[in-house]
Amino acid sequence: MTLTRSLTLGVSVLALTHLGLMATGAQAQDVPAAPPVEAAPQQQQAAPAQTAYVGKITVSGNERIDSQTIISYLPFQPGVTVDAQLIDLGVKTLYRTDLFSDVQIAMNGNEMVVTVVESPIINQVVFEGNHAMTKDKLREEVQIRPRGVFTKAKVQEDVQRIIELYRKGGRISATVTPKIVELPQKRVDLIFEINEGAKTGVSTVNFIGNHAFSDNDLKSVVVTQKSLWWKFFSSNDNYDPDRMDYDREQLRKFYTNRGYFDFRVLSAVAELTPDRKDFAISYTVDEGQKYNFGRITIKTDNDKLKAENLQHAISIRPGQLYESDRVEKAVDDLTFAAGAAGYAFVDIRPSEDADPNDHNVDLTFNVHEGARVYIDKINIVGNTQTLDRVIRRQVLVSEGDAYNKALIERSKMYVRGLGFFKDVNVTEKPSATPGKTNIEVAVEEQPTGELSFGAGFSSVQKFIIDISIAQSNFRGTGQQVRARVSTGSIQKNIDFSFTEPRFLGRDIQAGFDLFQSSYHYSGVDYSTDSFGGGVRLGYNLNGFSVLRLRYNLRSDDVTYTSSDACNGLLYSCGNGLTSSVGYSLSFDLRNDYVQPTRGWMFTLRQDFAGLGGDVKYVSSELEGHWYHGFRKDMILHVFGTSGAIIPWQGDAIRINDRFFKGGDTMRGFEYAGMGPRDTSTGYALGGQTYAIGTAELGIPNGLPEQYGLKTALFIDVGTLGGVDDRLKVSSTTGAKLTNIVDDLSLRASAGITIRWKSPMGPVQFDLSQVLSKQSYDKTESFRFSQSTQF
Numbered sequence: 001m002t003l004t005r006s007l008t009l010g011v012s013v014l015a016l017t018h019l020g021l022m023a024t025g026a027q028a029q030d031v032p033a034a035p036p037v038e039a040a041p042q043q044q045q046a047a048p049a050q051t052a053y054v055g056k057i058t059v060s061g062n063e064r065i066d067s068q069t070i071i072s073y074l075p076f077q078p079g080v081t082v083d084a085q086l087i088d089l090g091v092k093t094l095y096r097t098d099l100f101s102d103v104q105i106a107m108n109g110n111e112m113v114v115t116v117v118e119s120p121i122i123n124q125v126v127f128e129g130n131h132a133m134t135k136d137k138l139r140e141e142v143q144i145r146p147r148g149v150f151t152k153a154k155v156q157e158d159v160q161r162i163i164e165l166y167r168k169g170g171r172i173s174a175t176v177t178p179k180i181v182e183l184p185q186k187r188v189d190l191i192f193e194i195n196e197g198a199k200t201g202v203s204t205v206n207f208i209g210n211h212a213f214s215d216n217d218l219k220s221v222v223v224t225q226k227s228l229w230w231k232f233f234s235s236n237d238n239y240d241p242d243r244m245d246y247d248r249e250q251l252r253k254f255y256t257n258r259g260y261f262d263f264r265v266l267s268a269v270a271e272l273t274p275d276r277k278d279f280a281i282s283y284t285v286d287e288g289q290k291y292n293f294g295r296i297t298i299k300t301d302n303d304k305l306k307a308e309n310l311q312h313a314i315s316i317r318p319g320q321l322y323e324s325d326r327v328e329k330a331v332d333d334l335t336f337a338a339g340a341a342g343y344a345f346v347d348i349r350p351s352e353d354a355d356p357n358d359h360n361v362d363l364t365f366n367v368h369e370g371a372r373v374y375i376d377k378i379n380i381v382g383n384t385q386t387l388d389r390v391i392r393r394q395v396l397v398s399e400g401d402a403y404n405k406a407l408i409e410r411s412k413m414y415v416r417g418l419g420f421f422k423d424v425n426v427t428e429k430p431s432a433t434p435g436k437t438n439i440e441v442a443v444e445e446q447p448t449g450e451l452s453f454g455a456g457f458s459s460v461q462k463f464i465i466d467i468s469i470a471q472s473n474f475r476g477t478g479q480q481v482r483a484r485v486s487t488g489s490i491q492k493n494i495d496f497s498f499t500e501p502r503f504l505g506r507d508i509q510a511g512f513d514l515f516q517s518s519y520h521y522s523g524v525d526y527s528t529d530s531f532g533g534g535v536r537l538g539y540n541l542n543g544f545s546v547l548r549l550r551y552n553l554r555s556d557d558v559t560y561t562s563s564d565a566c567n568g569l570l571y572s573c574g575n576g577l578t579s580s581v582g583y584s585l586s587f588d589l590r591n592d593y594v595q596p597t598r599g600w601m602f603t604l605r606q607d608f609a610g611l612g613g614d615v616k617y618v619s620s621e622l623e624g625h626w627y628h629g630f631r632k633d634m635i636l637h638v639f640g641t642s643g644a645i646i647p648w649q650g651d652a653i654r655i656n657d658r659f660f661k662g663g664d665t666m667r668g669f670e671y672a673g674m675g676p677r678d679t680s681t682g683y684a685l686g687g688q689t690y691a692i693g694t695a696e697l698g699i700p701n702g703l704p705e706q707y708g709l710k711t712a713l714f715i716d717v718g719t720l721g722g723v724d725d726r727l728k729v730s731s732t733t734g735a736k737l738t739n740i741v742d743d744l745s746l747r748a749s750a751g752i753t754i755r756w757k758s759p760m761g762p763v764q765f766d767l768s769q770v771l772s773k774q775s776y777d778k779t780e781s782f783r784f785s786q787s788t789q790f
Contacts, residue, residue: 051083055110062116063186065099073097098151120150120188129194132169141165150188168240173197200239202226203278209285221254222247224281239279244268256324261354261361262288291322294360300367305343313337322361334365339406345370373403376436382443386420390478391441403437417593420473422446448473493517509538528656529557548584556656576654578615582607590627597629617653619645635698642691652724658686661720666692668749668768673778675720676742685723692718708757715750741776748772
């Protein structure tokens, strides 16, 4: 039913003939006949262009589309003079709307008659014969939709899309046949009959010419895998030409990142096995020789941008093993350094000169100052829930500012740091204004609500349950709301918090907290009950440091059934009101707030109690993190924290104000499982001083990234102690209590952490082995936690 080119020309010729007859008839009436004149050889007079006046346009053949709508599509209207070319353009214009399967235009005197055959409307799209692909997957792939216009061109495009989808799934012999079932009122059902064919697997993956690395080493580099019956979750064990091209690039990166500068993949061949069920894939490589970095030179055409200053921004040094990734990173580092120095419009192009004699690669970084460009518009796309202003306030440049790559990259990190988006891309888009560019911030939203469930096993608390519900992007405004309930045989907590990130429209965070907690020791009749609340303010001092201020008011009740037990913890019994003010000062110089691989962060917290209330102390805590990425799946994270709480005016630190460590803060030990303890009752006393250090190294687990499993080795080292000396003597006799142990001895544990991005949410497993402990400590070898996002 497609209008062919010959039909278009036929319509044009028809119109032209009709116009010619009209012109001939008019001439016969107005001009007397003249004797024929013989034309001179080689000289023919050009025929005059044939035209006609359009007084009226009539449409016929249309059923659904209004005649005036069809006329509005034409490149001319009544009252104009048309020729054959203009009529031909009208035919093509109507055809390009995809609303018609046939179009004819003819002149009847001064009346133009447009005859159309409307394209059918698709009633439904049906897939038959599909087993390996679900109908939902196929519907996502095709562009044709019910209630859309049927055209053969669109159908053929969708046929190719379906075939390509099957080809990527390893079914290269799949065929698709489109069929239509005509229905009344110009409607059709479109049926895609699919013959999926057999799935072609991979029988072997071979490497030829490799000497420095074994076949097994290279098999772990390429994505294509040998088909095995137990790899039912894998989608990379079938033949895909696009995947083979990707594998060639992966091999090149693997070798060039290990010194093989002139490595080449000579060929990548896929041969069908005799039974035509699988492919044997062979990569022929030329490894070449190992190279080191030679001279490192930076050339700049800007006198104010000193090459010697830029030299400090890169980490490459002569004599180091050549790595292609380090060259790319050096370009990024130089670009960032130039942007931070105020020269954002730079073009850095590295050139490499390899010497095959001494196997050195000389690097030259040519730094050119580009044309100055300014930002025209900043467009936010992809956000369906988050308001534009929430994203825009994280962008460090404004419309009209000079384009600054360093600020653009940092803005991307700030937007990611919100935690609302799965992916963030900041790109330049052309602007209609010369010398300007548009910035597009494209985000892909992810669930920002979290229903968290945590559980742990303990010989004291038995089974511990922790449930919390949180929304970090409440109503798309960036507001944070959190409610948590934690319960066990010893401890119960309920808390609620709310944070407004832009208080009064300014760059100030404000929030409040409400909480109630109880800590009950079964068997010894000792408990604490607390409730209270607090308010918070925070603001950025600069691009990497934040100051937070807070005030808390808390009421505590420490009770014992036995008065002797109360005497054993002097100054801790009864009701107490704590009124405290505090601050936190944070410095964050990580390269990424979500998944850092380089950089560090540092936080100092202090609280001062005694502005009213019954308790007087100064509490100080220090926390630091350092990251170093050796590769994508090997990141070293060193973490340290310490704290001390000091009474003043002769007061003593109540048990509920002391530090308790273990569980998540010191793996291998129960919560409150380490530190000072009353050995006669077995309950923890808490400490006034602590220090804990952790080193965690991510390790490859050999599993595909899509499985979402990450593993890491850890070692935790720490100490807790420093109970007031007055608590270690009898309140009646003054004798030293031998049942109170407090020695600030070193504790240590090591183990493995497994983090899994499961379909139900993140899950973490900690398997620990205690290396150093005291006999009275409470340990645990296994702990897990889980959360679900919504």
